[in-house]
Amino acid sequence: MRKQNIRELSLQQLQEYFVQINEKPFRAKQVYEWLWLRHARDFESMTNISKQLRTALEEHFELPAIKIDLTQHSSDGTIKTRFKTQDGQLVEGVLIPTESRQTACVSSQVGCSLSCKFCATGYMKLRRNLNHDEIYDEVALLNQQALESSGKKLTNIVYMGMGEPLLNYKNVLKSIEKITSPDGLGMSPRRITVSTAGVAKMIKQLGDDQVRFNLALSLHAANDQKRSEIMPINDTNNLKNLVEALNYFYKATNNEITFEYILFHNFNDSLKDADELIKIYRQVPVDLVNIIEYNPIDNARFQKPSAETTQRFMEYLGKNRVNARLRRSRGKDIDAACGQLANKDNQSMAAEGELA
Template sequence: MKSGKTNIRHLSLPELQKYFGSIEEKPFRAKQVYEWLWLKHATSFDAMTNISKDLRSKLEEHFTLPAITTDTTQHSDDGTIKSRFRLHDGHMVEGVLIPTDTRQTACVSSQVGCSLSCKFCATGYMDRKRNLDFDEIYDEVALLNQQAMEAYGKKLSNIVYMGMGEPLLNYKNVLQSIERITSPDGLGMSPRRITVSTAGVAKMIRQLGDDKVKFNLALSLHAANDEKRSQIMPINDTNNLKVLIEALNYFYKETQNQISFEYILFKDFNDSFKDAEELIRIYRQVPADLVNIIEYNPISNARFMKPDEDVAEAFMEYLSKNRVNARLRRSRGKDIDAACGQLANKG
């Protein structure tokens, strides 16, 4: 945005109050505008109907309000809704609403594209264009919440930062977006209902511990030895399993928050009993609550396949027999490329 104006949502309430003082407006106006920005999710100054036209013009003159908009929406046969959101500069990101009988989960993006190049993920084949600002991530959540209300009559119950991008490489904005989402003058959601997923940036996992965050953490593991993991996730070359295990233990020691592992099953790559044994070994080194075993969702760039059903069941049985709390996560929204690893702005 080249206008030279400040994004009004980047001002705190005290900063907004200071501005209103400088133009000799009553202090309560700042609170009104702040509520429009966050609680009521106004996407333009004109929408602020209890503010005088004169004041709205002044705001328009001094500030921008670059709210994101829904570009396209696709509905899956299983009820999943995928949206492509347009940002103020024309870039696009995708978000997904995943409904079940007990939950309405929003899967949100934190970057335009991704720099990590994981071999099984459609986003990994895109370049990283930029990070999302915290207010853009908030907009995604607010729009998906609106969708949940319209389609299912229920508010969002959970948020997962598992869309496009690596959340911990956009650390500041991700944490600020969660602060707004959980704030009483934002969406007021409990941080315990929010999970941030990482491909494994050990230094930033430790930073989460230092910052005493209150949300949950998921590690995208997908292979339980360094050789295999490096083949499909180049980040493992600089953040190997030993370093990640240490970082996860530090995170837990500092926060006591839930940790889970994500493990996509790939045919003839990580679906043997030996692979299960290695996964169990890692599970026992970290106070993890859960291992999500995920069905692989094919993408055009990668040659991976999902294992046969009996192989997946045997893998799950082996974990269960060894007292691993594992859940097989069936893919949702495959028919609209909305499932895990499929987000690529195809619309």
């Protein structure tokens, strides 16, 4: 019989378990703190718990924490980490430091089902959803990296790694609940952004659930024809439906909304494309448009535009009173694009017969 994941239990359920085995209920609080606040990787490290009780926990429960498999350090300070789950799956997280921020970019799925044409993860198969505690592990380990590299804790978290967060809805929300809990990392939900390729139904669900974190839409093209060409999800979640869903979300939560727009050479970087972006921008209460430099990948045909084209695009948005910011590509000297690092070994796994 498979052991139960101990991190699926609430504090009350842990207390009930300890009463059943004739242990003091306060032991549950100690174990719970080890699991979340101290981020224990195994039962043996719970040093204020008796050896006998640690053995009992080991016999009845599992603690399937993810572990660091590989790290890459960029000359600009970016740290790319490949994590390995207990069942051997590979996912990615990135620590992005600036003078004022320590941002963690985390994955929500092993692989992805959306097949976006410019994304390394889009060329993988979806293996499975990450559980809430696995997502928490990513954040906790990246927070540890931030402390070790700069002496500063994480200031921001973006669910912008491998996978579509809104297709792993329950686990993403539960992970944020733990990350923002005083028993966890205690981070403000206003410092957390969930990025979606655009699942209109689930964007509205976020509004109904009165979430407190921010939302980013991976837009990347501002007309349906072009967006469907690079993002097949647009066939069932077109721009009209997304505009409606985003307005519904904002009315329900008053949370910040960001547009993400990667510039692709000779595809979405003309002034006509800018006009279409401005039109969508004016239909939604968008706080910011992030114009993103593209990190080319082997499988995709896209390249980033020239510096002159990028500057012209940005200046045009500015003249039209769009609050836009150019987000420079980070980690150019490592496997920085989402899914690149995990995809290396996952492709090998697939070739052997059997995802960042």
